[in-house]
Amino acid sequence: xxxxxxxxxxxxxxxxxxxxxxxxxxxxxxxxxxxxxxxxxxxxxxxxxxxxxxxxxxxxxxxxxxxxxxxxxxxxxxxxxxxxxxxxxxxxxxxxxxxxxxxxxxxxxxxxxxxxxxxxxxxxxxxxxxxxxxxxxxxxxxxxxxxxxxxxxxxxxxxxxxxxxxxxxxxxxxxxxxxxxxxxxxxxxxxxxxxxxxxxxxxxxxxxxxxxxxxxxxxxxxxxxxxxxxxxxxxxxxxxxxxxxxxxxxxxxxxxxxxxxxxxxxxxxxxxxxxxxxxxxxxxxxxxxxxxxxxxxxxxxxxxxxxxxxxxxxxxxxxxxxxxxxxxxxxxxxxxxxxxxxxxxxxxxxxxxxxxxxxxxxxxxxxxxxxxxxxxxxxxxxxxxxxxxxxxxxxxxxxxxxxxxxxxxxxxxxxxxxxxxxxxxxxxxx
Amino acid sequence: xxxxxxxxxxxxxxxxxxxxxxxxxxxxxxxxxxxxxxxxxxxxxxxxxxxxxxxxxxxxxxxxxxxxxxxxxxxxxxxxxxxxxxxxxxxxxxxxxxxxxxxxxxxxxxxxxxxxxxxxxxxxxxxxxxxxxxxxxxxxxxxxxxxxxxxxxxxxxxxxxxxxxxxxxxxxxxxxxxxxxxxxxxxxxxxxxxxxxxxxxxxxxxxxxxxxxxxxxxxxxxxxxxxxxxxx
Ligand SMILES: [Zn+2]
Numbered sequence: 224x225x226x227x228x229x230x231x232x233x234x235x236x237x238x239x240x241x242x243x244x245x246x247x248x249x250x251x252x253x254x255x256x257x258x259x260x261x262x263x264x265x266x267x268x269x270x271x272x273x274x275x276x277x278x279x280x281x282x283x284x285x286x287x288x289x290x291x292x293x294x295x296x297x298x299x300x301x302x303x304x305x306x307x308x309x310x311x312x313x314x315x316x317x318x319x320x321x322x323x324x325x326x327x328x329x330x331x332x333x334x335x336x337x338x339x340x341x342x343x344x345x346x347x348x349x350x351x352x353x354x355x356x357x358x359x360x361x362x363x364x365x366x367x368x369x370x371x372x373x374x375x376x377x378x379x380x381x382x383x384x385x386x387x388x389x390x391x392x393x394x395x396x397x398x399x400x401x402x403x404x405x406x407x408x409x410x411x412x413x414x415x416x417x418x419x420x421x422x423x424x425x426x427x428x429x430x431x432x433x434x435x436x437x438x439x440x441x442x443x444x445x446x447x448x449x450x451x452x453x454x455x456x457x458x459x460x461x462x463x464x465x466x467x468x469x470x471x472x473x474x475x476x477x478x479x480x481x482x483x484x485x486x487x488x489x490x491x492x493x494x495x496x497x498x499x500x501x502x503x504x505x506x507x508x509x510x511x512x513x514x515x516x517x518x519x520x521x522x523x524x525x526x527x528x529x530x531x532x533x534x535x536x537x538x539x540x541x542x543x544x545x546x547x548x549x550x551x552x553x554x555x556x557x558x559x560x561x562x563x564x565x566x567x568x569x570x571x572x573x574x575x576x577x578x579x580x581x582x583x584x585x586x587x588x589x590x591x592x593x594x595x596x597x598x599x600x601x602x603x604x605x606x607x608x609x610x611x612x613x614x615x616x617x618x619x620x621x622x623x624x625x626x627x628x629x630x631x632x633x634x635x636x637x638x639x640x641x642x643x644x645x646x647x648x649x650x651x652x653x
Numbered sequence: 654x655x656x657x658x659x660x661x662x663x664x665x666x667x668x669x670x671x672x673x674x675x676x677x678x679x680x681x682x683x684x685x686x687x688x689x690x691x692x693x694x695x696x697x698x699x700x701x702x703x704x705x706x707x708x709x710x711x712x713x714x715x716x717x718x719x720x721x722x723x724x725x726x727x728x729x730x731x732x733x734x735x736x737x738x739x740x741x742x743x744x745x746x747x748x749x750x751x752x753x754x755x756x757x758x759x760x761x762x763x764x765x766x767x768x769x770x771x772x773x774x775x776x777x778x779x780x781x782x783x784x785x786x787x788x789x790x791x792x793x794x795x796x797x798x799x800x801x802x803x804x805x806x807x808x809x810x811x812x813x814x815x816x817x818x819x820x821x822x823x824x825x826x827x828x829x830x831x832x833x834x835x836x837x838x839x840x841x842x843x844x845x846x847x848x849x850x851x852x853x854x855x856x857x858x859x860x861x862x863x864x865x866x867x868x869x870x871x872x873x874x875x876x877x878x879x880x881x882x883x884x885x
Contacts, residue, residue: 427692634661645662647668647672
């Protein structure tokens with residue numbers, strides 16, 4: 224009888240973005256985002272639970288717990304049963320106490336026709352979570368008797384996980400020269416009356432992809448470029464109306480690096496682009512804003528520049544002096560540098576995890592896919608959009624009582640001749 | 654299928670108001686759908702705060718332990734003097750100033766100022782017990798602490814509701830009032846008569862600055878100039 228080998232304790236070091244997200248989460252902020260799909264029928268919770276149980280072993284980095292070491296955070300596999308499908312609530316993307324005993328860093332919820340996953344950002348970015356979600360939906364439809372082939376981002380759940388899927392792609396592509404850090408100007412921040420903790424006001428606009436594409440093309444750009452320009456335009460209008468000292472208006476747009484640096488990873492692999500218009504330089508028209516945003520976005524998507532940024536970020540993590548500083552001291556410094564480098568120079572975050580492509584037998588059951596960025600950092604609003612088939616959904620998440628950004632943005636799209644349907648989780652003020 | 658008359662966006666059949674501008678949906682031909690499920694759940698969930706309670710508790714326990722050790726040591730070391738009261742008083746003040754807000758983050762500003770003032774008064778009282786300084790405590794320390802607490806309370810209640818120029822004016826006024834009070838009580842304790850000297854100099858300077866600020870605040874042209882100059 225062979226003696227059972229003692230299993231070495233597995234653990235995952237955090238990737239570059241994960242280190243940051245773990246450090247900045249506290250009792251006032253949790254980086255949690257959500258991806259949902261609205262199906263053609265009410266969701267069968269039991270079938271979804273069975274699908275989840277088949278799906279989870281294929282994605283070991285989604286079933287982990289966060290541990291706080293003396294010097295760095297790290298993940299250990301979560302040996303508890305679950306996660307379990309929950310009934311959805313209206314104030315979703317609830318904060319997580321990342322190292323808490325009862326915390327689950329991944330949630331799966333259902334409400335009527337909607338299936339949602341909520342993910343702690345240190346686990347994965349939108350691109351990785353999309354692969355998890357797509358594979359989960361494929362398992363769900365198979366439970367309902369559909370024949371869904373793998374491919375189009377759906378992984379084979381009968382296979383064991385491949386090492387490339389859990390790799391830290393930042394480390395793989397870091398090397399060579401590090402890009403110097405540049406000091407960016409403080410941007411305008413839309414703000415208002417904060418809601419009580421923890422309220423999440425979600426306002427969602429549904430549009431037709433074909434229509435938006437046509438309007439974007441008429442303005443000479445892609446959908447992301449057009450929506451970014453529309454957001455910047457809205458923020459510029461709001462700033463002018465406030466009549467305060469003018470500041471540049473810029474967006475934080477996470478860029479999925481998988482497009483430029485091939486990897487199978489389902490963990491974080493993003494960088495942030497910063498299209499920026501400085502209204503102090505003159506009165507821009509919308510086509511001019513559109514043109515600027517388009518050029519700036521393409522300028523930032525240069526491979527050597529992105530590689531340099533990755534190297535710089537990874538060098539920070541490898542720095543022997545920083546390695547020796549305990550977490551207790553490092554966290555406040557990271558929080559401060561996050562505020563200075565990732566919040567201060569950006570008016571708003573706008574993320575577009577791309578097009579949700581699914582094989583035909585699955586796509587015909589999906590009405591639309593939604594992405595919600597969750598709680599914004601500070602009293603402000605953020606935006607996410609995702610498309611599936613001809614359905615484009617744009618979701619604003621805010622913790623403000625006011626709805627100025629949402630209102631002006633969607634009114635702008637209506638004036639541009641687009642048909643917009645608006646849904647919200649705000650309770651009626653009656 | 655209805656549209657918001659202000660925004661031009663289509664609304665869900667279950668919506669009572671437009672989510673963008675809160676205009677009520679009023680369609681006499683099609684009443685609002687109250688049967689179908691709303692696009693989002695209506696049930697909300699409360700958030701259990703991971704809270705800093707643990708940290709506060711830890712620090713409280715440490716402070717208590719230090720206080721207890723000092724109290725016990727006092728019995729053996731120089732038992733003639735109540736030196737441990739200095740340490741215990743300081744710890745108590747630190748607790749009121751820094752740790753209580755962790756436990757009660759929503760404590761009203763006014764209550765916090767009053768408690769902080771009381772903590773300082775208590776600390777001074779403990780010192781006066783050791784130095785047998787009842788006279789100076791009642792005659793000097795207590796009146797100053799009370800007066801300063803009242804001034805800080807007034808400023809704290811006034812500040813957040815006003816513009817930055819008004820706030821600066823009030824703050825400077827508070828400084829002048831504090832100086833006047835301190836000299837008043839010091840003089841009364843030492844000589845029995847109020848002969849304001851240095852505090853008048855401070856007050857005159859403060860009054861001059863306040864006058865400028867009030868004029869700037871009142872005259873729109875000057876106010877705009879100040880905003881431009883100082884990026885207010
Ligand atoms: Zn409206």
